[in-house]
Amino acid sequence: xxxxxxxxxxxxxxxxxxxxxxxxxxxxxxxxxxxxxxxxxxxxxxxxxxxxxxxxxxxxxxxxxxxxxxxxxxxxxxxxxxxxxxxxxxxxxxxxxxxxxxxxxxxxxxxxxxxxxxxxxxxxxxxxxxxxxxxxxxxxxxxxxxxxxxxxxxxxxxxxxxxxxxxxxxxxxxxxxxxxxxxxxxxxxxxxxxxxxxxxxxxxxxxxxxxxxxxxxx
Amino acid sequence: xxxxxxxxxxxxxxxxxxxxxxxxxxxxxxxxxxxxxxxxxxxxxxxxxxxxxxxxxxxxxxxxxxxxxxxxxxxxxxxxxxxxxxxxxxxxxxxxxxxxxxxxxxxxxxxxxxxxxxxxxxxxxxxxxxxxxxxxxxxxxxxxxxxxxxxxxxxxxxxxxxxxxxxxxxxxxxxxxxxxxxxxxxxxxxxxxxxxxxxxxxxxxxxxxxxxxxxxxxxxxxx
Numbered sequence: 001x002x003x004x005x006x007x008x009x010x011x012x013x014x015x016x017x018x019x020x021x022x023x024x025x026x027x028x029x030x031x032x033x034x035x036x037x038x039x040x041x042x043x044x045x046x047x048x049x050x051x052x053x054x055x056x057x058x059x060x061x062x063x064x065x066x067x068x069x070x071x072x073x074x075x076x077x078x079x080x081x082x083x084x085x086x087x088x089x090x091x092x093x094x095x096x097x098x099x100x101x102x103x104x105x106x107x108x109x110x111x112x113x114x115x116x117x118x119x120x121x122x123x124x125x126x127x128x129x130x131x132x133x134x135x136x137x138x139x140x141x142x143x144x145x146x147x148x149x150x151x152x153x154x155x156x157x158x159x160x161x162x163x164x165x166x167x168x169x170x171x172x173x174x175x176x177x178x179x180x181x182x183x184x185x186x187x188x189x190x191x192x193x194x195x196x197x198x199x200x201x202x203x204x205x206x207x208x209x210x211x212x213x214x215x216x217x218x
Numbered sequence: 219x220x221x222x223x224x225x226x227x228x229x230x231x232x233x234x235x236x237x238x239x240x241x242x243x244x245x246x247x248x249x250x251x252x253x254x255x256x257x258x259x260x261x262x263x264x265x266x267x268x269x270x271x272x273x274x275x276x277x278x279x280x281x282x283x284x285x286x287x288x289x290x291x292x293x294x295x296x297x298x299x300x301x302x303x304x305x306x307x308x309x310x311x312x313x314x315x316x317x318x319x320x321x322x323x324x325x326x327x328x329x330x331x332x333x334x335x336x337x338x339x340x341x342x343x344x345x346x347x348x349x350x351x352x353x354x355x356x357x358x359x360x361x362x363x364x365x366x367x368x369x370x371x372x373x374x375x376x377x378x379x380x381x382x383x384x385x386x387x388x389x390x391x392x393x394x395x396x397x398x399x400x401x402x403x404x405x406x407x408x409x410x411x412x413x414x415x416x417x418x419x420x421x422x423x424x425x426x427x428x429x430x431x432x433x434x435x436x437x438x439x440x441x
Binding site for chain 2: 059062063064065066067068070071074075077078079152156157159160162163170173174177183184187188190191194195198199202
C-alpha cells in the first residue's frame, strides 16, 4: 500500500537528523584523538613511527570510505562481535577521520616556524611542554579552517552508514521513499536538511580561511 | 577466533571484479572529462558572466558541495524519472559523478583563472591577439598548469567516491563485489580484495597523472 507523504513522514525524516549529528559527533571526537596521535607520529623523530603513521594515512586516503565501512562491519561480524551498525559506523568513521585529520594537522604543525621548536629546545622544555605550550597552540590557529572543512566532509560521509543499515537521515529518507514513492519530495527534503547542517559550517570555514590569509599577508 | 578465511571463491570470480574495475575506470574518466568541461564553462561564467548567471552557478556549487553524493545520486536516479527523465543505472551514475565533480572543479579552475596576472591579458591585447587566443594561451594554459595538482587529487577522490554508485545497481567494482558477496557469503574477503583493488587504482591514477604532468607541462615557467 502506498502511503501519502504527510506530516508523520516529514517528521520521521526530520527527527532522523539527530542520528546523523550524533554519529558525526562521535566520529569527529574519536577522529580528533586519533588524528592528534597520527599527526604527532608523523612529525616524530622516530622513522618507524613516522612511516607507520604515513602508511595509515595513505591507506585511508587511497581507499573508498564505503569499503572502509564494509570492512569494519563484516570484520566485526567474523571476529565474533556480531552485526552492529552503530559500532561499525562509529569505528570506521573514527578511523577515517583520524587519517584525514592526522594529515591536515601534520601540515599545520609543520607550518609553525622551526625557530619556535628550536627556541623551546634552547629553553630546555620537555617534549610535552614544547608541544602543549608552544607548538600546538600556534598550529591550532592554522588548523581551524581546514578542520571545519573536513567536518563538512565527515557529516556528508555519515550518509554512507545508511548502506550498512544505520538509520540516519539518508536511510530514513529511503524508508519513507519506499513507503510513499515520492522521491522528489523525500530526497529533496533530505538534501535540504544536509544543506542546512553543512552550509553554515562551509561559510564559517571560508571566513576563517580569509581572515587567516589576511592576517598573515604582510 | 575460529574463523576460516575463504579467499578461493573470491579469486574464482576475479573476472567479474576485473569487469567491474573497468566500469569504475570508464565512469571515472568519463566524469573527469565531462566534469572538467562543466567546470571550465562554470568558471568562465563565474568570472565573466552577468550577475544572474553567477548567482545560478554559485547555487549549483554550494548545493553540490553541501549535500552528500549518495543523496545526489538517489535524487538523480529516483526523483528525475518522476519528471520524465529516466536514466539507466550506469548513465545515472555518470551524470551524478559529472554534476558532483563539476562543482568541486569549478572552484579549482576559477582559482586558476584568478591567479593569472591582469598584465598578461593586457599584454596579449596589446599584441593583437583575439579573445579566443587570449583565453586559451594566456589564461587557460598557465592556469591549468597551476591547478593541475589540485585537480588531479580531486579526480582520485572522484574515483574512490564512485564506489557509491553501486547502490543504484550500476555495474562498477563495488557492485561486482556485492554480487560475489551474495553468492559466496565471504563478505569480508570480497571487500578486502576490492579495497586492495581500489588502492591499486588510486596509485595507478596518481602515477598516470604525474606522467602526464611531466609530459604536458615540460616547458619553462613564465615569470
